[in-house]
Amino acid sequence: MTSTSLRTLNVQLASEQRTVKGFSMTQWHVAELEPGDQGPQALDLQLYMTERSAYRHNLSAEHPRLFLRCEESQGFASASAITASQEVAAGWMDGDWLVLDTPMPLAIQLWIEAYLARHGEAPEEGRKKKPKGAGRARENQA
DSSP states (O other): OOTTSEEEEEEEEEEEEEEETTEEEEEEEEEEEEESSOSSEEEEEEOOGGGHHHHHHHHHSSSOEEEEEEEEETTEEEEEEEESOHHHHHHHHHTTOEEEEEEOOHHHHHHHHHHHHHHOOOOOOOOOOOOTTTTSOOOOOO
8 A cells, every 4th residue: 555545534423313204213424524543533545446437437426425334333333444436335335334425525536636647547448349250150151
């Protein structure tokens, strides 16, 4: 891990009691997100070359987001990982994790832009052509 692909962020989660159709539930949200490792929870935001297209997609959105993987236990929640990739966050949700999102600070957006400029955009993943005759019935020539 290099300093150009790693940032430590301090996260603070907060809960809110909600009542929906007579049922009470706890809803968690990101109360604070700041650079640095001093505070309630420090998480490393690591950028990966394989996720460049996901970072570009996120940065191209009207409101770029960061995603936090959280664990909830005995009325408390704690964040265990953070990503700028919606694809990674979707994988966490498929794994039944609590995933919270929060607006991406401008400083992080600029840092990711610099990362993409330095390492290049991810190559387009177009459809691959099958080799001639592969997977197809061949015509019999008489």
